[in-house]
Amino acid sequence: xxxxxxxxxxxxxxxxxxxxxxxxxxxxxxxxxxxxxxxxxxxxxxxxxxxxxxxxxxxxxxxxxxxxxxxxxxxxxxxxxxxxxxxxxxxxxxxxxxxxxxxxxxxxxxxxxxxx
Amino acid sequence: xxxxxxxxxxxxxxxxxxxxxxxxxxxxxxxxxxxxxxxxxxxxxxxxxxxxxxxxxxxxxxxxxxxxxxxxxxxxxxxxxxxxxxxxxxxxxxxxxxxxxxxxxxxxxxxxxx
Numbered sequence: 001x002x003x004x005x006x007x008x009x010x011x012x013x014x015x016x017x018x019x020x021x022x023x024x025x026x027x028x029x030x031x032x033x034x035x036x037x038x039x040x041x042x043x044x045x046x047x048x049x050x051x052x053x054x055x056x057x058x059x060x061x062x063x064x065x066x067x068x069x070x071x072x073x074x075x076x077x078x079x080x081x082x083x084x085x086x087x088x089x090x091x092x093x094x095x096x097x098x099x100x101x102x103x104x105x106x107x108x109x110x111x112x113x114x115x116x
Numbered sequence: 117x118x119x120x121x122x123x124x125x126x127x128x129x130x131x132x133x134x135x136x137x138x139x140x141x142x143x144x145x146x147x148x149x150x151x152x153x154x155x156x157x158x159x160x161x162x163x164x165x166x167x168x169x170x171x172x173x174x175x176x177x178x179x180x181x182x183x184x185x186x187x188x189x190x191x192x193x194x195x196x197x198x199x200x201x202x203x204x205x206x207x208x209x210x211x212x213x214x215x216x217x218x219x220x221x222x223x224x225x226x227x228x229x230x
């Protein structure tokens with residue numbers, strides 16, 4: 001079955017330090033991977049996607065993600081965290097068995113807490 | 117902010133009642149998907165509409181139904197509400213269905229069933 005795992009419920013980092021939010025996936029065929037961020041009482045905001053090409057993908061707000069096929073991972077990174085980055089982060093994969101819907105399968109989410 | 121708007125933002129209903137949630141897609145987007153996000157969980161795919169037809173469905177019972185209109189706005193209807201239907205309902209629009217296009221989400225409708 002297609003699935004996404006975010007092994008950490010919460011990640012704590014000090015402002016100015018690099019951050020990593022982990023994601024691993026299991027999908028048949030080529031993976032199409034996405035990161036979204038959710039602020040309290042808000043919808044999801046698209047950060048970045050990996051479809052094909054370079055393994056390092058750059059996205060919004062200084063975030064980037066590294067696709068690693070051998071480790072089936074797509075970790076989200078930022079070189080220098082801001083307090084305003086504190087939010088709930090979701091990794092998602094398109095379900096290739098979902099017909100042409102492009103149905104997204106989401107992980108459970110990781111809360112990022114950046115402390116001043 | 118995306119151009120996807122949902123209404124209402126909050127709603128309280130009684131078990132057994134029916135509810136209709138609305139979504140206006142981003143300009144130029146002909147595809148709308150609906151997701152249910154229970155507390156502490158990731159969103160779960162309910163169904164998708166493409167050019168006014170249902171284009172795929174997740175593991176939700178038939179009492180969850182939808183519509184898409186010629187202007188590509190959409191409704192999600194839930195009949196015979198159950199307590200477990202309490203969740204944030206998210207609408208997402210995209211340029212077209214498929215694996216490569218990103219989906220842009222609205223702010224959601226928080227439904228509470230009592």
